[in-house]
Amino acid sequence: AKRAGRGTYRYYTEALTAAAQNKLTLDTRLRRALEQREFELYYQPLYRIADRRLIGLEALVRLNQPGLPPVGPADFIPVLEENGQITALGAWVTQEACRQGRAWLDEGLDFGRIAINLSPQEVRRGQTDERVRAALQASGLPADRLELEITESGLMEQGERAEAFLHNLRSIGVQLAIDDFGTGYSSLAYLKRFPVSKLKIDRGFVRDLPGDVSDAQLVQTMISMGRNLGISVVAEGVETEAQLDYLHELGCESAQGYLFSKPRPASEARAWLPRLAEA
Ligand code: C2E
Numbered sequence: 001a002k003r004a005g006r007g008t009y010r011y012y013t014e015a016l017t018a019a020a021q022n023k024l025t026l027d028t029r030l031r032r033a034l035e036q037r038e039f040e041l042y043y044q045p046l047y048r049i050a051d052r053r054l055i056g057l058e059a060l061v062r063l064n065q066p067g068l069p070p071v072g073p074a075d076f077i078p079v080l081e082e083n084g085q086i087t088a089l090g091a092w093v094t095q096e097a098c099r100q101g102r103a104w105l106d107e108g109l110d111f112g113r114i115a116i117n118l119s120p121q122e123v124r125r126g127q128t129d130e131r132v133r134a135a136l137q138a139s140g141l142p143a144d145r146l147e148l149e150i151t152e153s154g155l156m157e158q159g160e161r162a163e164a165f166l167h168n169l170r171s172i173g174v175q176l177a178i179d180d181f182g183t184g185y186s187s188l189a190y191l192k193r194f195p196v197s198k199l200k201i202d203r204g205f206v207r208d209l210p211g212d213v214s215d216a217q218l219v220q221t222m223i224s225m226g227r228n229l230g231i232s233v234v235a236e237g238v239e240t241e242a243q244l245d246y247l248h249e250l251g252c253e254s255a256q257g258y259l260f261s262k263p264r265p266a267s268e269a270r271a272w273l274p275r276l277a278e279a
C-alpha cells in the first residue's frame with residue numbers, strides 16, 4: 001500500500017509539473033504573440049434563413065505560430081483572462097475587426113455587421129467602451145456596423161456594471177448580442193434591462209434538432225423570448241439542412257454554422273460578400 005501510495009504521489013506531482021509547464025509555455029507563447037502580433041482574425045458568416053442573405057460576420061481569433069502546435073481560443077482565452085492580458089488581446093481584436101470592416105466597405109463590399117467577442121472582464125465602463133470608441137474613430141467604421149457579443153453568463157456576472165457599459169455603447173450605435181443564450185438562466189425581466197439587439201442560441205440546443213423534443217421546446221421558448229423583447233434570434237452551430245429547416249419552422253430568423261462555412265481568414269471571407277447597394 002505504501003509503494004502504491006508513493007507511486008500515486010509521484011504520478012500526481014509529475015502531472016502537476018507537466019500542467020504547470022504547459023501553462024508556462026502557453027503563457028510565454030501568448031506574450032510573444034501579443035508583442036509580435038501573431039494573432040489572426042477568422043470570420044464566420046451569419047445568414048438570414050428565409051432568403052439566405054448574408055447579415056453579418058463573426059470575428060474569431062486564431063493563434064498561428066509557425067512551428068508550434070496549434071491552440072484554439074477555448075484554450076488560450078482563459079489563460080489571458082487569468083493573467084490579465086485579455087484586454088490587450090481585446091484591444092487588438094477590436095482594432096483589427098474595425099480596420100478590416102472599413103477596408104471592405106472601401107472596396108464596395110457589404111458584410112452587414114462585424115461581431116467581436118468580449119470577455120466578461122472587458123465589460124467595464126471606462127475601459128473597453130473608450131477603446132471601442134477609439135477604434136471606431138481611428139478606422140472610420142460606422143458604429144452600427146459593429147456588434148459586440150457578450151455571453152449570457154458574463155452579462156449576469158457583471159450585473160449593473162454591464163448595464164451602464166452597454167447603454168453607453170448602444171447610445172453611439174454599437175449593436176449588442178447575447179452569446180451562448182440559454183446557458184445562463186437569465187429571465188425575460190432581466191434581459192429587458194439591457195439594450196440587446198440579438199440573441200444567439202447556444203449550439204448545445206441546436207445539435208440534437210430536429211429529433212430531441214425537449215431541446216426543440218427550449219429553442220421555441222428562446223425564440224418567443226426574442227419575439228417578446230423585439231430582439232432578433234440567431235441559431236449557432238447549425239450543421240445540417242434538417243436543423244436549418246426545423247429552425248425556420250420554429251420561427252428562427254437567422255443561422256450560423258458549419259452548414260454555411262467554418263470560420264475562414266479574411267482573404268477567403270471576402271468571396272462571400274455582396275457588393276454594397278448604391279447609395
Ligand atoms: P463562441 O463565441 O461561442 O464562438 C463559436 C464557436 O463555435 C467558434 O469556436 C466556432 O468556430 C464554433 N462553431 C461555429 N459553427 C460551428 C458548428 O456548426 N459546429 C461546431 N461544432 N462548432 C461551430 P472557436 O473559434 O474555437 O471559439 C471558441 C470560443 O472562444 C468562442 O465561442 C469565444 O467564446 C472565444 N473567442 C473566440 N474569439 C474570441 C475573441 O476574439 N475574444 C474573446 N474574448 N473570445 C473569443
Ligand code: CA
Pocket residue numbers: 058117149179
Ligand atoms: Ca460568439
Ligand code: CA
Pocket residue numbers: 179180200202203236
Ligand atoms: Ca456562442
Ligand code: CA
Pocket residue numbers: 204208212215
Ligand atoms: Ca440534447
